[in-house]
Amino acid sequence: MTNTAINLEYIERAKRGEFDLGWLRDSKSEWGTKPTISKIGLTLRDISYGTYGDVPDNPKRRTMAPRGSDIDPDVPDMGYTVNTKMEVWSDNVLDLYEEAVSRQWSATRDIPWSQLPELPSDIEHSICQLATLLSEVEMVAADFPAKWLWRINHDFVEAKMFLCTQVMDEARHTEVFRKRALANGGGLGKAKAVVEQFLKLILDAQSYDEGSALMHLLGEGIVLSIFRAGEFLSPSDVEKRIFRLCMQDEARHVAYGTMHLKYRLDRDPSIAEDFHAFLDRGEELMTVLFTTPEVVEPMAILAAGGVKQAEEIGVFAADILRQRIVEEYLARCDKAGLPRRKRINLPSEMLTGIEGTN
Amino acid sequence: MTTIEIEYKFPSSEFFGELTRVANQSMADKTLGFAILKLGIEVISPKSVKRYVIEFDGYEINFLGEVAEFDLASVEAYVTGQQSSYMDMFKDIQENSMATGPQTFNALTMAGFPLNVQGADQVATDKVFRFAESIQNYLDSAHLLGTIGEM
Numbered sequence: 001m002t003n004t005a006i007n008l009e010y011i012e013r014a015k016r017g018e019f020d021l022g023w024l025r026d027s028k029s030e031w032g033t034k035p036t037i038s039k040i041g042l043t044l045r046d047i048s049y050g051t052y053g054d055v056p057d058n059p060k061r062r063t064m065a066p067r068g069s070d071i072d073p074d075v076p077d078m079g080y081t082v083n084t085k086m087e088v089w090s091d092n093v094l095d096l097y098e099e100a101v102s103r104q105w106s107a108t109r110d111i112p113w114s115q116l117p118e119l120p121s122d123i124e125h126s127i128c129q130l131a132t133l134l135s136e137v138e139m140v141a142a143d144f145p146a147k148w149l150w151r152i153n154h155d156f157v158e159a160k161m162f163l164c165t166q167v168m169d170e171a172r173h174t175e176v177f178r179k180r181a182l183a184n185g186g187g188l189g190k191a192k193a194v195v196e197q198f199l200k201l202i203l204d205a206q207s208y209d210e211g212s213a214l215m216h217l218l219g220e221g222i223v224l225s226i227f228r229a230g231e232f233l234s235p236s237d238v239e240k241r242i243f244r245l246c247m248q249d250e251a252r253h254v255a256y257g258t259m260h261l262k263y264r265l266d267r268d269p270s271i272a273e274d275f276h277a278f279l280d281r282g283e284e285l286m287t288v289l290f291t292t293p294e295v296v297e298p299m300a301i302l303a304a305g306g307v308k309q310a311e312e313i314g315v316f317a318a319d320i321l322r323q324r325i326v327e328e329y330l331a332r333c334d335k336a337g338l339p340r341r342k343r344i345n346l347p348s349e350m351l352t353g354i355e356g357t358n
Numbered sequence: 359m360t361t362i363e364i365e366y367k368f369p370s371s372e373f374f375g376e377l378t379r380v381a382n383q384s385m386a387d388k389t390l391g392f393a394i395l396k397l398g399i400e401v402i403s404p405k406s407v408k409r410y411v412i413e414f415d416g417y418e419i420n421f422l423g424e425v426a427e428f429d430l431a432s433v434e435a436y437v438t439g440q441q442s443s444y445m446d447m448f449k450d451i452q453e454n455s456m457a458t459g460p461q462t463f464n465a466l467t468m469a470g471f472p473l474n475v476q477g478a479d480q481v482a483t484d485k486v487f488r489f490a491e492s493i494q495n496y497l498d499s500a501h502l503l504g505t506i507g508e509m
Binding site for chain 1: 390391392394415416417418456458460462464465468469470479480481483484485487488489490491494
């Protein structure tokens with residue numbers, strides 16, 4: 001039982017100048033060791049020296065005590081449920097955290113909102129519908145890590161810190177797309193049930209493994225491609241800057257997700273079939289997304305330059321984008337050690353031209 | 359006083375050296391954050407294939423020179439395309455002080471043509487877009503150069 005009683009005797013001793021100083025004499029820290037500071041400043045990697053850099057595969061405790069500190073034996077159990085390093089870790093997570101903190105931006109300050117030009121009605125409608133979709137989907141990538149953060153063992157604090165940056169990134173994405181929808185005389189468009197079903201699948205995931213595969217690898221991979229396409233199709237330099245800044249953030253999240261899955265599978269290949277099953281279900285919903293007018297048509301119209309022109313070349317543009325999304329997703333699965341080219345759960349019509357899927 | 363306008367031939371080490379020098383001046387305020395990436399740039403013309411390496415090293419950019427081949431163990435990813443496509447991009451940058459419309463780095467590489475980004479794997483390719491704004495800023499610095507002529 002943890003002793004939390006007030007020690008009045010200590011107060012009296014301290015008044016007489018009789019300090020305890022046990023914390024000073026008995027310190028088990030690596031006293032005298034100093035990190036080498038990187039060119040960009042003192043990074044997490046710089047301070048991962050000695051035992052401080054040792055992240056245990058299976059921490060003994062469930063405590064918020066800093067990893068490497070001298071921990072009281074009777075610290076309370078915080079009730080963490082994610083207590084295995086391979087459940088959350090990736091080899092790039094320290095660097096991604098530093099990158100995320102360094103490359104933060106402001107949707108209020110860094111977007112030249114006053115330079116938004118007046119756009120033809122069909123183009124404004126299209127960009128507003130795309131902004132509505134993105135404002136909707138981005139917040140799940142904050143909700144999901146936030147839902148799991150408190151369950152993750154504090155010994156994996158760098159992974160938790162990275163997920164905190166993701167929460168902030170996604171809040172900003174939700175903000176910037178909501179602002180874009182409302183900034184130029186348009187407004188929010190339609191929110192579709194199928195999109196919500198995909199988000200619910202992520203949010204309701206029974207494990208961090210399941211949710212991370214669906215969100216970091218599949219969902220954010222798709223959104224990264226949409227951001228890249230959005231920059232390409234943007235009607236003005238204002239949207240171009242929005243999409244470029246968002247794509248940087250999203251690419252970090254996808255880099256974490258891909259390398260986390262690789263870390264996981266490298267250490268426990270037997271769990272691959274579980275991940276295949278998660279992605280089978282996610283891809284099924286991805287198919288429905290690819291046939292949802294509110295998802296497909298705005299980008300087709302932006303690509304073609306208007307509704308009229310879209311009738312001729314819009315479908316072609318949508319096909320190129322879908323092919324790009326699927327190819328990049330499959331390449332990430334390859335990198336993670338979860339090859340899905342023979343297993344991908346998309347209709348053959350959607351796999352034309354994609355290497356290794358037939 | 360007479361101003362002498364220098365013409366930088368593209369592609370050449372002189373061009374990338376000067377572009378890197380002027381780009382570093384805009385990196386000094388650190389607003390984009392740090393970038394860490396070794397990026398190859400391959401320029402194909404009917405006469406030759408030229409390859410150069412740029413290093414984003416925190417808040418600095420270094421031009422590492424011309425190389426015969428890219429080693430994807432050290433150069434994480436490279437951009438490849440025809441000299442004429444690069445020239446169109448730099449022409450747009452010089453006219454507008456920044457790349458516009460289909461001439462931005464992302465737009466040019468989005469579909470794999472006219473420029474393509476190639477990494478050792480998809481994570482390496484994705485890494486390029488973690489620094490999209492820094493790369494765009496680097497290329498946009500070409501508006502501070504004098505004339506850019508074809509090599």
